[in-house]
Amino acid sequence: MPKLNGNQISPGAVIEHDGGLWVAVKTNAVKPGKGGAFNQVELKNLIDGRKLNERFRADATVEAIDLELKDFSFLYKEGDALVFMDLETYEQIELAADWVGERAAFLQDGMKVTLQMHDGRAISIKLPAYVTLTIVEADPVVRGQTAASSYKPAVLENGLRILVPPFIASGERIVVDTSEVAYMRRAD
Structure with missing residues (x-):
């Protein structure tokens, strides 16, 4: 397996550390006035999601994991x-x-x-970034609501609840962002 020096760890790198698989979320190279330089790394465990902040000296080596x-x-x-x-x-x-x-x-x-x-x-x-789903239930538009705050609750065919603009009605197909679980636009 390839080895990485502590100062080569960058966001997205997957390493073996303390017997687990970790992905580097954030890194910050620190060069103090006294002592050796080090890399302050925020790690996230790929198996259980735990987070960890760790210092890696520039001359330390870690196992880089290829997924x-x-x-x-x-x-x-x-x-x-x-x-x-x-x-x-x-x-x-x-x-x-x-x-x-x-x-x-x-x-x-x-x-x-x-x-x-x-x-x-x-x-x-x-998952794909966007999926197209049908609205099965949407609240009616309340007259007099201002446009800025007029998003209304709706239920998708998969059972998820989402906020949609007032012009979206039950039975319409919409495009949903899967990472944000948010309305994007009407489907074509």
């Missing part, structure tokens, strides 16, 4: 498991719905997702 990006297709939900198929090998894997989190509601049959893999184990999932 494999693989494309999968979402097949179906079975109980608390989500079933995906590897688009190259056609092998199926199951991931816990709570591991994917609230964004699992955006998964649709055949949707292509990208998994970061390490030693055959899924570390993270990337």
